[in-house]
Amino acid sequence: MMQDKSLSTIDMLIEKGVEINNPGSIEIGDEVDLNRISGDGVVIHAGCKIFGTETLILRGAKLGYEAPVTVDDCQIGPDVELKGGYFNKSVFLEKTKLGLGSHVREATILEEQASIAHTVALKHTILFPFVTLGSLINFCDCLMAGGTSRKNHSEVGSSYIHFNFTPSQDKATASLIGDVPRGVMLNQDPVFLGGQGGMVGPCRLGYGITVAAGTIVRKDEIRPNRLIMGEAGQGGNVAYEAGQLRSYKKIVINNITYIANLMALKQWYDQVRVLFISHSFPRALYKGLQEKIDMALDERINRLEAVCRKEPETGREDKPAKLSRQDLELYEHWSELKELFQVSPADAASAGPRDQFLASVRHGISNFGQDYIRVIQKLNPVDSAIGTRWLQGIIDDIVARSKKILPSFF
DSSP states (O other): OHHHHHHHOOOHHHHOOOOSOGGGGOOTTTHHHOBBBOOOSSSSOOOOOOOTTTTTTTOEEOOSSOEEEESSOEEOOOEEEESEEESSSHHHHHHHEEEETEEEETOOOEEETTTTTEEESSSSSSETTTTTTOOOEOOOSSSEOOSSSSSBOOOEEOOOOOEEOTSOOOOOOOEEEEEHHHHHTTTTOOEEEOOOEEESSSSSEOOOOOOOOTTTESOOOOOSSOOOOOOOOOOOOOOTTTTSOOOHHHHHHHHHHHHHHHHHHHHHHHHHHHGOOSSOOOOOHHHHHHHHHHHHHHHHHHHHHHHHHHHOOEEETTTEOOOOOOHHHHHHHHHHHHHHTTSSTTTOOOOHHEEEEEHHHHHEEEEOSSSSSHHHHTHHHHHHHHHHHHHHHHHHHHHHHHHHGGGGGG
């Protein structure tokens, strides 16, 4: 009986125009809403599986050309290509492409024309338009921006890894490559991370940075247009107790900065992206974006909480530990910091720059239609700077209030 029901479901998809050349190899979950799967140019190749009440597949999407695809509660925009792999609770905007062996898990966002090649793992990853990842990459817990087009884009070379788990057994390690206030304007120099390299999170890099192949990035570099070259590692063998953090400062500051950027991106989605709802960017796809940014914020807050709520080390009876001011601040004031992250920053930012920028976006829509990439790129530099000032104001306000809660960290 289940087989008959499955075949009936697939017959309904074929009837509405979905191209399925091997119906007997396809599995569609009973919970899938067929009204959320377009019949306009959608192709589902042999061996694919589709699950989830929130799954959305829009016109021109192609699944499984290189290998079977499993989709579970993803929102898939127009002309997206998922060529092979597993995709869970993520959103893919127009013309994104993901290669064979993709392993893409929750709260991942690929914005327009972003792409990854074969055998790439993503989780809680946000790639802005045009960002490109090569092959054999693990790039979880990152936000990457930069670039102006498919020919001038930020790129991560093959065999790259973002190290996102520490000997202290925490993942408060998200790295920010570029930033939100300038990255959303699609007018920044690209970032290049050379292949056979890696980055130890949490880390921050500025625009125009080039990292030579084989380099492990361990330090922040937010100055623009720098070349980072690897150095031979210094060998050593010293006493070490796993789980002992030597310094919280970089972890806490970079996590606060990352969360503040996510809060700015949430405002961008809520205030700007919503203006582009259309046939190509329906409300269901927009809702997927909102859901994923909320998931990303929850993840980062929870991961930072796991660090801040660790009981300060008290030492042994015969050798009491000396608690640092930072240890105590984190433990005693985490609840205040968490409350700060959970309050909408809309009132904190200046309404003037925001409203002025939104007026410019609406004017662009009236001239160029609801083509997000074209409208944003057609903004004049003055208007883009106003929008950046609005979003940067959100981040600066959050960081400033964090300083009052944790003064010894700044």
